[in-house]
Amino acid sequence: MARPRKPLLTRDRIVATALRLVDAEGLQAVSTRRLAAELGVSGPSLYHHFRTKDDILDAVADTVCAPVEVAMFDNGSPWPAALVEWARSYRAALRAHPHIVPYLAQGPGRRPSQLRMADAVFGAMTRAGWSRAQATHIGAAMRYFVAGSALGSFARGFVDDAALYARDYPHLDQAHLLAEHQQQVDDGAFETGLRALVDGLIAQYAEGPGRTTAVTPAPEPSGP
Incomplete structure (x- = not known):
């Protein structure tokens, strides 16, 4: 039996996870290392979608508004x-x-x-x-x-x-x-x-x- 595939890493998943961390623990909880761990991916994978942590926070703020x-x-x-x-x-x-x-x-x-x-x-x-x-x-x-x-x-x-x-x-x-x-x-x-x-x-x-x-x-x- 084939192993279940990991959920595809997308901008929406990254933003949703970052927003969940912000809501639960505040802005200081968001780092690329923490996000990668929460998403079950390597840190560099995030940079295929966002250049910096601030870009991620911009996307979170935009989602809220x-x-x-x-x-x-x-x-x-x-x-x-x-x-x-x-x-x-x-x-x-x-x-x-x-x-x-x-x-x-x-x-x-x-x-x-x-x-x-x-x-x-x-x-x-x-x-x-x-x-x-x-x-x-x-x-x-x-x-x-x-x-x-x-x-x-x-x-x-x-x-x-x-x-x-x-x-x-x-x-x-x-x-x-x-x-x-x-x-x-x-x-x-x-x-x-x-x-x-x-x-x-x-x-x-x-x-x-x-x-x-x-x-x-x-x-x-x-x-x-």
Whole structure:
């Protein structure tokens, strides 16, 4: 009887294995040696598909962002509604794989999924009348907000110790209950921030979308 053949090494298998490692152990778990061991192949075999480890991580990041919806920017939706719908879709994709977020935060690079998002957002904002500079700022601000919201949980940062808060932090007398309501707290915080961000953009737009808002510099510290 013939021996069963090893599964064919493909880009998809490499990416799926790398994503599994990232999800389970973080970015530091991904190395060509570890991937080769997980896949049951020799290290050089990986280089037939990817030149470097960063190329593998790029493919993982691109896979994570692939499901993010951008059709709302081209289907006639008002730009504020499109931003909200896109932000929710983007956050859902990142929350499913939070350990990849620090890598995504480096920027889109050559990753098609992220470039597709950047192109869709920028195009929609400039068509709405925002200047090119403002459209760039809006896309960046939304990405910062979404990535930050997916990176961790505010609610899980509080320990279940009522005595700690009652003794030293009286305004946090219910903080020990936050962790058990983690999803409600984090989702509510995201929606509150998203509404504030988009409402702020709507207010700026009403003043004139092509206007560049001046930023008042911080005052110099006074001497002794």
